[in-house]
Amino acid sequence: MCGIVGYTGKNPAKDILFRNLQKLEYRGYDSAGIALQTADGLQVVRRLGKVANLVQASADTDPTSTCGIAHTRWATHGRPSEANAHPHRSCDNKVAVCHNGIVENYAELRERLVAEGHTFRSETDTEVVAHLVEKYYRGDLLSAARAAVREMIGAFGLVIMHADEPGTIVVARKDSPIVIGQGKDGCYVASDVIAVAEATRDVVVLEDYQFAKLTPEGMSFCNGDGQTIEPEHMRVDWEIDETERGNWPDFMLKEIHEQPRVVRDTLKGRMVNGLLSIDELELTPDELGFIDRVYVIACGTSYHAGLIAKDLIENWARIPTEVEVASEFRYRNPIITPSTLVVAVSQSGETADTLAAIRDARIRGAKVFGITNVIGSRIARESDGVIYTKAKKEVAVASTKSFIGQVVSLTLLAMLLAQSKNRLNTAQIRVLFRELADTAGQIEEILSDTKAIEAAAHDCADAQSALYIGRGLASTVCYEGALKLKEISYVHAEAYAAGEMKHGPIALLHEGFPVVAVATQSPIYDKTLSNIEESKARGAKIVAVATEGDDQIGKYADHVLFIPKVRDAFMPITASVVLQLFARAIAVERGCDVDQPRNLAKSVTVE
Ligand code: M6R
DSSP: OOEEEEESSSSOOOHHHHHHHHHHHHHHOSEEEEEETTTTEEEEEEEEOOOHHHHTTTSSSSSSSSSEEEEEEEOOSSSSSOOOOOOOEEEOOOEEEEEEEEETHHHHHHHHHHTTTOOOOSSTHHHHHHHHHHHHHHSSSHHHHHHHHHOOOOEEEEEEEETTTTEEEEEEBBSSSEEEEEOOSSEEEEEGGGGGGTTTTTEOOOOOEEEEEEEEEEEEEEEEEEBBBOOOOOOOOOOGGOOTTTTTSSHHHHHTTTTHHHHHHTTOOEEEETTOOOOGOOOOHHHHHHHEEEEEEEEHHHHHHHHHHHIIIIIIIOOOOEEEEEEHHHTSSOOOOOTTTEEEEESSSHHHHHHHHHHHHHHHHHEEEEEETTTHHHHHHHHEEEOOOOOOOOOOOSOOOHHHHHHHHHHHHHHHHHHHHTTHHHHHHHHHHHHHHHHHHHHHHHOOOHHHHHHHHHHTTTOOOEEEETHHHHHHHHHHHHHHHHHHHHHEEEEEEEGGGGGGGGGGTTTTTTEEEEEEESTHHHHHHHHHHHTTTOEEEEEEEEEETSSSSTTTOOOEEOOOOOGGGGGGHHHHHHHHHHHHHHHHHHOOOOOTTTOEEEEEEOO
């Protein structure tokens, strides 16, 4: 949430900052701003909207400046506006600050600073940081930043400059990601490794209450007391071009098409000598056998992956499994014992609520296992064990390939738990594994011909609302399908277990109202068919996701989107791809920005 970049070195800073800021636009795009060190002090430009607006507005800024910071915002405190855009400055305009996070005690700090004579120019929580640094500045920016941070409660990734210290950027963090690296030409800082990796593969992920001072000559680190520290370095081992859109019209479509590869990579090395292996769990077979309750904690799409896992774990391993949204779990009093396994699912590995929930679960004595896509992320680092989903960098705000990576990883976990409980034998596991691997080819089949999906989308593109219905695992696919539609096309969409329709939602139906029904082959197929009939009888336009070879469904549905025949347990993997494509096609028809939907950000690092 919010992207921060900084550079100090030998080269002109402006273009470097813009290039790197653009890579972070997925973190928020309400407004953007830049501050450059110049011979005449700090030069600041801010604009409402995307980085492109800022680039245009900055044409006249100093092209020779070699030190600067920049920010792309996802608004928390204060509406999106130029005045609320970062960087924020002190009264004397000598301090500039970019911030990611929330200063929770900002109101109290602001009141005090105002009483001390400071004048505020924005509605943001961040501005207090600029004034605090101004207040404590005695010729050393690092000391002033440490003093300011001592007063702050909340989450922050901060990059700070002072006009009297040319070439210096001070960095601080608590609970918001900050990555730093030294390239050949200077030092870089950002809130995501992708904005540093082009310069260097050797990066430092700052820990809470660690500070860094960057100059053209190098970087140094200290703790809150000012004592020098040597932080851990991390090696970035992926390719830069994985984050490029290439010839695809948008990242979302590119990422949807990467899903067969994600399935294959996630499964690679998991079957060793005929046995399922997830060494990263760091639990012995005995410890695994001891688990008698599972909590899956997650948000958004990752939560939906958890709903699928519940079905599989309970079915195969017979272990009671709860799936909870992290923002609720963290404030409840969940029943956790030493035999509880908590599984935290998060693409970014930095979602604030999920992170807080696992911290709480560990204090309560649970073993915490992370499933994330980002190597070295907070959730990965704070879990007892971690599976990486192998989706590689996901740029589109709407999760697609990371979801498939999560579902495949959770399926493996369910199989492992079943194996350790002796509920599935080795031969059964092998059959399941082979069928799971087959879903890669089935997704390819779906992707090879999307005409029916596009036709259905064209027919539904003008709708204001849609209902998604399904039973059993199909209902979980519907939750995710409805989320995809609303987040990228702004069509109001709700998902219901199909049997619930007649308890309320059916009242919404009228002539032409789209009902997306996931009616794939399962023991309860006929029940879903009845619910489709009930909707059809009330004039609904039916878009059915069905299994190839189903010759009944055409009688009820206006559009049938077929998926290859697959075991019900693995149907969410293929059926979800159809609904991702359907949502995207509607968003494209409606002229929406598929990759950067309004009001959203890829990583939610605030509560
Ligand atoms: O990074 P996480 O998986 O923890 O993120 C959770 C949600 O914010 C995320 O899945 C969100 O719902 C996506 N925009 C869905 O497409």
